[in-house]
Amino acid sequence: MIMWGLVCGRLLSGLFQKQIISPRALNKTCSLHGPVRWMATCRPAPLLRATPCRALIDELITLKAYHLPRNSPVTMRARMTCEDGHLWQSVSHYHTDEDGVVDLTKHPSVGGSYVGCEPMGLFWSLQPAPGGKQGLRLRKKHVETPYTVDVSVLEGHISPLNSSRDEQISRERELATVSLQRWYMVPGVRKIEIRQNRVVGTLFLPPGPGPFPAVLDLWGLARGLVEYRAALFASHGLACMTLAYFGHKDLPGPPKRISVGDSYFKAAWQVLCDHPQVCEDRIAIIGISFGVFVALRIATSLSVNPSCVVCINGPFCNVNKLFGEDGENTDEEQKHWNSNDQGYVSFKDFSLPCNVPPENFIQIEKVRCPLLFIIGEDDLCCPSIENADEIERRLRTADKSQLFTRVSYPGAGHLIEPPYAPTCHTSVWASQPTQSMIQWGGNLKQHAAAQKDSWPRILTFLERNLRGEDTA
Known part of the structure; x- marks a missing residue:
């Protein structure tokens, strides 16, 4: 009976959060199976913010992630595809603070593509992805278009991707992502x-x-x-x-x-x-x-x-x-x-x-x-x-x-x-x-x-x- 009450409680909790059932109706329903203690577990979804998200190539971009698990290991990852179709990426390992925040302007990387407090480290440490073509040099050919970089925060410390299995694991661990543009030309040039x-x-x-x-x-x-x-x-x-x-x-x-x-x-x-x-x-x-x-x-x-x-x-x-x-x-x-x-x-x-x-x-x-x-x-x-x-x-x-x-x-x-x-x-x-x-x-x-x-x-x-x- 106790187990049934717990299961009932979890199912009805989901209905309550979606506003399908009211608290009064919920109490009436649960009284048939014994008392259930309720505790709020809802928290904001993880958020990754890039400021600005459209910038010149030589401009500082501030990356900050919020609402992450507190005092936990996370990976920041940048990925972009160059004009020749080759994947470039960088990863760096961080620990969230007691508020569940990672701020690249304040917090040091403890491993990965670089270590230390490097606000733009994810960009200057970009390298061809493992298993890709060797001997590449990144040079912009079409300056009228930007580089588009996808930055993600992932649960735990992970290494650069080198297989489809790693790709699947990274998707399962991705907490938040943001896309940003890096330009060589301002409007009007x-x-x-x-x-x-x-x-x-x-x-x-x-x-x-x-x-x-x-x-x-x-x-x-x-x-x-x-x-x-x-x-x-x-x-x-x-x-x-x-x-x-x-x-x-x-x-x-x-x-x-x-x-x-x-x-x-x-x-x-x-x-x-x-x-x-x-x-x-x-x-x-x-x-x-x-x-x-x-x-x-x-x-x-x-x-x-x-x-x-x-x-x-x-x-x-x-x-x-x-x-x-x-x-x-x-x-x-x-x-x-x-x-x-x-x-x-x-x-x-x-x-x-x-x-x-x-x-x-x-x-x-x-x-x-x-x-x-x-x-x-x-x-x-x-x-x-x-x-x-x-x-x-x-x-x-x-x-x-x-x-x-x-x-x-x-x-x-x-x-x-x-x-x-x-x-x-x-x-x-x-x-x-x-x-x-x-x-x-x-x-x-x-x-x-x-x-x-x-x-x-x-x-x-x-x-x-x-x-x-x-x-x-």
């Missing part, structure tokens, strides 16, 4: 394709009437046009033209050789200067990797006057003489390539100053504008430290040391990008027929810290030299 005077590029203009200070954006030997950093600069109020000079279908010559020279870069500079929405006397250059070599070549060897130059992990010398007035170049010399035990390639010796003929150095003594050098001390692709040391020495000898600002990051690798982008330690180098794996370097957490710190420094440096003011 205008994207303009440039095909003028043989120049191949994309110009991004900020919202508003202009004219605007501008940046010429130069990537390394990545094929085609890389647009996402230029779009982000425009979202911060600077016009920015990203320039193709290697591996683009609209450029002359073989697709895997640099077939443009000084005349091409001078024409690109002029296209940017002549645009009616650009302040022609307020133009900077930013380069990463081999783009640093190009940026310094433009600033010192062409009859142009950039307001400043930002260099991220790149050389000012090269074993090959790559540029001339007619755009001649020579084949890359693989004798300077090095490989580790896994066969992954490093190009550090390719631009070590001690390996380079004197005639292949940029004449850095001719520079007339401020230089900002961002250096990752764990760069496995370029001898950034050695190049910066030599640049600093030569500028000191030329009595121009005041033009040189150096920021160095222990543990950071080659690909220092805008904040919260995933660290890429190695990836496939698609420019080579053999699809070699390149070593970029970088400790996950230290590289993320370098990206977070360097980006506002770059923006402040540009604002100071283009507008004569610092950013807030």
